[in-house]
Amino acid sequence: MKIIIDAMGGDNAPAAQIEGAVRAVNELGVDIIFVGKEETVRGELKKYDYPEEKVSVVNADEVITNHEEPAKAVRSKKNSSIVVAAGMLRNGEADALLACGNTGAILASGLLVVGRIKGILRPALATTLPTAKGPKLLIDAGANTNCKAENLVQFGIMGSIYMKNVFDIDNPTVGLISNGEEEGKGDELTKAAYPMMKEAAFNFIGNIEGRDVMEGTADVMVCDGFVGNVILKTVEGMGYVMGNLVKDMFMKNLATKLGGLLALKGVKQLKQTMDYRSYGGAPLLGTKKPVIKGHGSSDAKAVYNAVVQAKKFVETNVINEIVKNVNGGESNG
Amino acid sequence: MKIIIDAMGGDNAPAAQIEGAVRAVNELGVDIIFVGKEETVRGELKKYDYPEEKVSVVNADEVITNHEEPAKAVRSKKNSSIVVAAGMLRNGEADALLACGNTGAILASGLLVVGRIKGILRPALATTLPTAKGPKLLIDAGANTNCKAENLVQFGIMGSIYMKNVFDIDNPTVGLISNGEEEGKGDELTKAAYPMMKEAAFNFIGNIEGRDVMEGTADVMVCDGFVGNVILKTVEGMGYVMGNLVKDMFMKNLATKLGGLLALKGVKQLKQTMDYRSYGGAPLLGTKKPVIKGHGSSDAKAVYNAVVQAKKFVETNVINEIVKNVNGGESNG
Numbered sequence: 001m002k003i004i005i006d007a008m009g010g011d012n013a014p015a016a017q018i019e020g021a022v023r024a025v026n027e028l029g030v031d032i033i034f035v036g037k038e039e040t041v042r043g044e045l046k047k048y049d050y051p052e053e054k055v056s057v058v059n060a061d062e063v064i065t066n067h068e069e070p071a072k073a074v075r076s077k078k079n080s081s082i083v084v085a086a087g088m089l090r091n092g093e094a095d096a097l098l099a100c101g102n103t104g105a106i107l108a109s110g111l112l113v114v115g116r117i118k119g120i121l122r123p124a125l126a127t128t129l130p131t132a133k134g135p136k137l138l139i140d141a142g143a144n145t146n147c148k149a150e151n152l153v154q155f156g157i158m159g160s161i162y163m164k165n166v167f168d169i170d171n172p173t174v175g176l177i178s179n180g181e182e183e184g185k186g187d188e189l190t191k192a193a194y195p196m197m198k199e200a201a202f203n204f205i206g207n208i209e210g211r212d213v214m215e216g217t218a219d220v221m222v223c224d225g226f227v228g229n230v231i232l233k234t235v236e237g238m239g240y241v242m243g244n245l246v247k248d249m250f251m252k253n254l255a256t257k258l259g260g261l262l263a264l265k266g267v268k269q270l271k272q273t274m275d276y277r278s279y280g281g282a283p284l285l286g287t288k289k290p291v292i293k294g295h296g297s298s299d300a301k302a303v304y305n306a307v308v309q310a311k312k313f314v315e316t317n318v319i320n321e322i323v324k325n326v327n328g329g330e331s332n333g
Numbered sequence: 334m335k336i337i338i339d340a341m342g343g344d345n346a347p348a349a350q351i352e353g354a355v356r357a358v359n360e361l362g363v364d365i366i367f368v369g370k371e372e373t374v375r376g377e378l379k380k381y382d383y384p385e386e387k388v389s390v391v392n393a394d395e396v397i398t399n400h401e402e403p404a405k406a407v408r409s410k411k412n413s414s415i416v417v418a419a420g421m422l423r424n425g426e427a428d429a430l431l432a433c434g435n436t437g438a439i440l441a442s443g444l445l446v447v448g449r450i451k452g453i454l455r456p457a458l459a460t461t462l463p464t465a466k467g468p469k470l471l472i473d474a475g476a477n478t479n480c481k482a483e484n485l486v487q488f489g490i491m492g493s494i495y496m497k498n499v500f501d502i503d504n505p506t507v508g509l510i511s512n513g514e515e516e517g518k519g520d521e522l523t524k525a526a527y528p529m530m531k532e533a534a535f536n537f538i539g540n541i542e543g544r545d546v547m548e549g550t551a552d553v554m555v556c557d558g559f560v561g562n563v564i565l566k567t568v569e570g571m572g573y574v575m576g577n578l579v580k581d582m583f584m585k586n587l588a589t590k591l592g593g594l595l596a597l598k599g600v601k602q603l604k605q606t607m608d609y610r611s612y613g614g615a616p617l618l619g620t621k622k623p624v625i626k627g628h629g630s631s632d633a634k635a636v637y638n639a640v641v642q643a644k645k646f647v648e649t650n651v652i653n654e655i656v657k658n659v660n661g662g663e664s665n666g
Contacts, residue, residue, distance in 0.1 A: 146520050178559075211569055213566075213570060226512050230556075230564060231564075231567055232543065234544070234564055235543070235567065235571060238571050241465045242571075244465070248603075249596060249600060249603045255595045255598070256596040259592040265585055265586065265589060269581075270582045
């Protein structure tokens, strides 16, 4: 299996990308193609031991930064690492693409370069959240700001397939995020989507509310990309704030500091439970080939886990199953 | 000052309502009118000492439960505690109303019985969230599922006045919740509201994101009631889940348990920081008289703090200032 990595995208690129991916080469046996500034990438690669035939580097001189307008940058910077990488994926030179850079540019590359699966109206970004009942999927986590009811139904189909295949969940539950549990609750979009989701070929459990998000009430939580972005960032921001409060809690005085030392094992487990790095990246679902967006601040561990996830994404034939469920059996040509 | 309390609404009603309000009578010198089943209320009141002339009870035989369709129940149950209480407020028999029952019924009573301020298109529910930078206001936290840009602008005006008067914040900052900081980001609603908010008579700081919610980036966070409901419940749910994780953290083994005991002072402060009960209730802004919705699970402490807040709401003339800023000086007739 060959996985392309945008070596230049992300706050810690290319060091974290290369360290994490080389670990994946050594431990998982995958082949990696790094796309980016060749000299820089090869310089980093020198730090590690790995089977050389399993790693290649493709030069791309340009980089799309976080400050550029994504769609415009993807159209104009043909030699940027993300656009070159997406082109190689489209041409069948690899099985999946992992990128941690400008989110908009990754989405635009997926949409414009890799292309949509026939029948999928809007590919969506799906993020796993660490909930009280284990990792659950939030879809759309930010790709589509304005959605139609049909889009939400397809998000449910794709999310359900992803959780079944990649997270081994039998008959995943799908909830529609709304402002109340009852069928009549919701805004115009969710009210229109509800009856369509009831008829859809997945395990629909009805409306879920904000409090269900971190409770993990549904395996797949469906919403439009505006709401999904707000939820995801609210959860991330609150995790950060609460982490600091827990730290402050132990720093009050000598007794609390000693308490913190004694509770260290518990603290570590709490941290691990809430650590986004353990859960891999966010798959863009609905493109013809697997594209995974890693967190912008990914370190080597997060990159490694995103490769683990990309490998499973490919092995479990998520895309073929989406094609079958949307097109009624047409091939993914 | 006279404050009406719906004695029957809330998970712990009427015991918590009466205990908290009697404390307010004794400590703050306010007059309280309890509306509810007279016999039950008087039975509870017997437990406490207070100046009898400052407490009265008005009988209302019916109760609107959480399971009833709010607008319909408000129209049909004319003798329910919330409808009777709202009618008394409208008629000038008291200065403010506090209720902890069925949210929809409280909103409907505010809208249909107490009435809108002239010029206010939609009253909104405003909730204070405990953020890293102290209490901040989320408006609309759930009253209006589908909004227009004009509504969001008015939410900014009302929220700004509330934070200035009740929380003593000079020139409160107002942020528009969106899926990105840049002016061009947002869904159709927020994109339409942005330029109008730039021109509005408050301290607009532009778009804010989910991560800003618990960071406390803006004093007033504006969104439609669908998004606000999802944010509020996501934060409440995550607080609950993280609270359990912190508890689990200390219960791992003898060492962590001892650690928890030593860190008790810190744990208590963490709990207090995150305790919704310290921040009072959620004002419904835009009605002709002050209506405050207390948390459904309010205990006596929460009720007491909501009365503190109701008193300040009245004393600082929030409503007159809203009237002036929306009508350009017309009286609140």
